[in-house]
Amino acid sequence: MTLSKQAQPSLTSRPQWQALAEHYQAIGGKHLRELFAADPQRGQQLTLEAEGLYLDYSKNRITAQTIDLLVDLANACQLPDRIDAMFAGEKINITEDRAVLHTALRAPRDANVQVDGANVIPDVHAVLDKMSSFCTRVRSGKWLGQTGKPIRNIVNIGIGGSDLGPVMAYEALRHFSDRNLTMRFVSNVDATDFVEATADLDPEVTLFIVASKTFTTMETMTNADTARQWLLSGVGGERAAIAKHFVALSTNAEKVTEFGIDTQNMFEFWDWVGGRYSMESAIGLSTMLAIGPEAFQDMLAGFHSIDEHFRSAPLAQNLPCLMGLLSIWYANFFDVETVAVLPYDQYLKRFPAYLQQLTMESNGKYVTVEGNQVDYATGMIYWGEPGTNGQHSFYQLIHQGTRLIPCDFIAFGRSLNPLGEHQDILIANVLAQSEALAFGKTAEEVAADGTPAWLVPHRVFQGNRPSNTLLAQQMSPHVLGQLVALYEHSVFVQSVIWNIDAFDQWGVELGKVLAKRIIPELSSTHTAKLQHDSSTNELIRRYRALK
Ligand code: G6Q
Secondary structure (H helix, E strand, C coil), X not given: CCHHHCCCCCHHHXXXXXXXXHHHHHHCCCCHHXXXXXXXXXXXXXXXXXXXXXXXXXXXXXXXXXXXXXXXXXXXXXXXXXXXXXXXXXXXXXXXXXXXXXXXXXXXXXCCCEECCEECHHHHHHHHHHHHHHHHHHHCCCCEXXXXXXXXXXXXXXXXHHCHHHHHHHHHCHHHCCCCCEEEEECCCCHHHHHHHXXXXXXXXXXXXXECCCCCCHHHHHHHHHHHHHHHHHHCCCCCHHHHHEEEEECCHHHHHHHCCCHHHEEECCCCCCHHHCCCCHHHHHHXXXXXXXXXXXXXXXXXXXXXXXXXXXXXXXXXXXXXXHHHHHHHHCCCCEEEEEECCHHHCXXXXXXXXXXXXXXXCCECCCCCECCCCCCCEEECCCXXXXXXXCHHHHHHCCCXXXXXXXXXXXXXXXXXXXXXXXXXXXXXXXXXXXXXECHHHHHHCCCCHHHHHHHXXXXXXXXXXXXXXXXXXXXXXXXXXXXXXXXXXXXXXXXXXXXXXXXXXXXXXXXHHHHHHCCCCCCCXXXXXXXXXXXXXXXXXXX
């Protein structure tokens, strides 16, 4: 029996949980104005710096004691052992009986990580080497298409974990990308996605990456079939062209071969890499094509630096651990339901979308690892947009709405595009937002501005709205790896406290099965009686009439 299968006492009956509940009664209602006034050093003390990242967590509704109590809870939940178990390749994804080793994907060549008695690191590096030489050939123009022209367009076909990471990383690292290559991403089974992504592309210089761990995903295989037809009709219909214009990223060699892709052109990964934890595996081929093998290595080193920090830093000085525990504090004691992630860097515009999957697919679970229904809230809703754009739309609700929404602000000291005053204006805004959220503006202050009495309530900012601010020097492949690892491990910390399996995703299965059943029923030639509920039956009939 693995560590994760040992029965855990119910979370809410733990004395450490009770201590937090009492502590919440004592300090939950305190205003950040009071907390800052009581401790002039708070803004320096409730901060943490590691691996070039600076986390200011002082604008949270906590005291130093809150952290101690959260760390006590983490220890009671055996977080250090669980961290070790993950890094050691124990099968902590218990419902799928799999190890969880995204950390092995970014471990150095001389590392030794055992799965089922074998070191996986040589395989990891063999695939990285194969990816590097392939990328070098494509980027240098040596990889030729069927008609002898160098590849200039790359289209990644994948969905979920086989899309969100690559898209996010491409956008995040665009500054470092080869501008001679056009990168496109197709995920949705809606044909519009494929048509618009390829409308202006020349098949002769286009390479498709079919990214699918299972190579059976309906959306991806439908898009891959369409791509194959598009390509073959564009280059003269010879099947030999597939070898020059298609590569596969998968764990399923059999299905890849069946599709017509030579396994020589397949980049492998393993069942111990979860889809949403795979952007630095072979699934990152589009990223490596865009930024090159060296920059990809920098990204891996960034991931690894946070992995090492996570596994070795004491819990109270551990960035992902602190972030994860603060989420527990809000989710379970303040009944907070959502967290906004607000990067003040346009390159991170897809980062919140990426985090949605990472956080919500991982921790959207209502049963414990033992299969018991939880009696506490789990996985919060993560969402966000880059600043300053969000300030002109949904920030209103964060400032003056009735809900408490902790925010993670992410900002950089230097812009990759230093132009005039842009960066100072950008950063002034992020600092102003966290300041306004925390301290607000009282009725007295509003009135003192000469505001008419009737308008005062509308212009009051209650404040006491918490946030983290994460600062790094400059956006780079290294920092991107760090940011992703930070949230990955924070998600893991939360799952350990909640005693749920963060690495399965059974919740996506039912809809897939039902869709397969409905597909043939949508055809007007389908004669069998519809046997769904009355609503679904009627919607099917309406659709048939509309098509
Ligand atoms: C991620 C999920 C899911 C998965 C997609 C694509 O953790 O498992 O989003 O990545 O369903 O799966 P394939 O890569 O197998 O096509």
